[in-house]
Amino acid sequence: MTQEFINRESGEIVEIASYRTKAQQEAYQEHKKREAVIKRADSPFVFSEMDAFEGGLSMLSNKELGYFLLMQTYVDYKNMVKADANAKTPMKTKDIAEALNITAQTVNTLLKKLEKLSIIYREKIEISGKNYKAVFINSDYCFRKGIGAEFSSKKTDKAVKVFINSLQDAFKEGLQPADIGFIYKTIQFIHYDTNLLAVNPAERDVEAVKTLSLEALADVMGLSVEETSRKLGNLQWNGMYVYGKTRVGKCLMIKANPYLLYRKAGEFNETLGAEFKVNTK
Template identity: 35%
Template sequence: MKLRSMQGITEEHRYFVGVRTEFDAETGEARVSAPADTHYVRSYAQSTAFKEREDGRHRQESFTFSVMDVLHEVTSVLTKAQCGFLLLLQCYVSFDNGRLVNANKTPMTTEDMRKVLRMMGSRKNTFYDFFRKCVDHRIIIENDDGSFSINERYHFRGVAPTGLSVIKSYSAKIKRIYGEVRPEDLGLIYRLLPLVHYASNTLCTNPAETVPEKVNALNRKQLAEAIGVSIGEISRRIPKMTVDGEYVIAKVTVGGVDSYMFNPWIFYRKMTSPDETLRTIFRVKPGRER
């Protein structure tokens, strides 16, 4: 590599001016010293911890958390389509108290929200019906500076408090799903979030159950009843929910009994990587031979 020189000292070498290796007189151990006004000491452990913090923050930026135990407060006042709008909009929350921000980190205006929700032109009234309902029920909060935040009671980005039942939604996937399915379908997905089992991603009545044999998985009829839709809607819509060539929800049939589970690359509760079983189930791609 060719280095640029500056008065006889290369650009690279000037960072080491004043740095020298000394040896401990008693132990012979090599030690590095440098001027305190231009250098500081960081141990390997500190460097590793710093990298882990930065990596963790980067990972956190790729997903948001939804608080499972209170989402019924949202679904009780918003339509399916409006729940779909919210699921997309919450992808834009920042670490700053749930503030909605654009890609360049500037606060989102209602015009910006309409753009990401694809509600320009004749769909303006649809947006404001949704927006006003969210504000009225404090799902969206207007801040003193005129910016807007998603209420962190429902959705947030950052570190989840210990003991809080949450599920991760991967933002990039959600944004792409919004372009591939109807808002009503995304709203149906939203209504399913409180039903996701912690360990297996199965849709069930007891998502906190720790004993696998006691997980009460929901069949098609039970699933429809749980979220207030028809059995036919479950049958029609779930097989069509795909993104990036992957199914959003898998139907698992054992002995003629059906159950359902979410794709862990889109929605997932654990902080570890999906296990081999989940990865195997979702290896099946739409339109490909099995």
């Protein structure tokens, strides 16, 4: 059923199919805000810096890089390592060991190395009158944003969203630390608009984008071309592949799954990740 309304300025009679009162519109907008908050809460993420792969990170093995990326998914809005952002106290060494599925001795060795490289630091903090020794990750490597958060004004144009639940689930499903280190190394190449791995990931002109070749990626990984190709074709979680490979003519293009790694601000259009969802059931 349509209704007629008069435009007060022009006097024109307009026929519309539906309308909302001011109160209804305000209620609708509030509902959409709540939906957005719920959606963000269901898909929390940490920003991982793309330009952090020189210096300290170059001293880490793929396995150590994997452990470090996993640690990033446990930071709160001050970059303190906690079981989750709402946890009241920091994770103890034994908690980190449990989360990474390694021994206390191994995690101590790892933390000492990361601290020596200034990738993490430790501080004594006081919460509700009790003292705790907390692990913090240097914000040059990762950070989270939120209203009133310490890094809320930090720029994200050279950072990639790592979806926390996705990466943690992938690890629980059997993705190995060295595999996650492989994933971490690709973050520096994710193109802003397409999620393709590119030599020039900041290029906004699609026609000028130069995709990263399999040979160049293998060189970065310190693996053979064959091993790199197998890795791209094998890494999976939740019934999806972590990377997609598309050949156009002689050019092979590699794309990161946006349900795990995503470059742009805001929510992504599901068509960007359609090839990872189609025929997965």
